[in-house]
Amino acid sequence: KTSGNVLFILQFLSSICNEGFLFFSTNSKAWQWDISMIESKNVADNTVELMLRKILQLPTQIQSALKLMACLGFCCEEFIVSSMAAGGGVLNISTAHLFDSLEFAAKEGLVDHVGSSYKFAHDQIQLAAYSLIPENE
DSSP: OOTTOHHHHHHHHHHHHHTTSEEEETTTTEEEEOHHHHHHSOOOSSHHHHHHHHHHTSOHHHHHHHHHHHHHOSEEEHHHHHHHHGGGTTTTSOHHHHHHHHHHHHHTTSEEEETTEEEESSHHHHHHHHHTSOTTO
16 A cells, blocks of 8 residues: 555554554553554555645644745745745744744654754655645635
């Protein structure tokens, strides 16, 4: 199913853990899973689709921050992000809220905050975020 794609494997495992289909039992000191629930789960066919689903579960403000960042490229500096939010910017949110959204995305493993820049953790995440932008925007 994952075709050996590491990002897909990690995200898939994360999603079934979050849904309680895979868990570590402290009683048996072993991983346990509900194979029937995992098999019945409507699993995405590729990494971009899986990442789309993950992004769409996030609050709208965080989705918007990811879409903005996707327009700016794989990596962008903080000063570029802050200039996009200056005076209400293109998202109509403050610079502080934009950075809070990106930090939330970093905690979710979607972006990395390294030094004074943000970058997508994987190019497929950027592609998923970018694909959420309607053509008229």
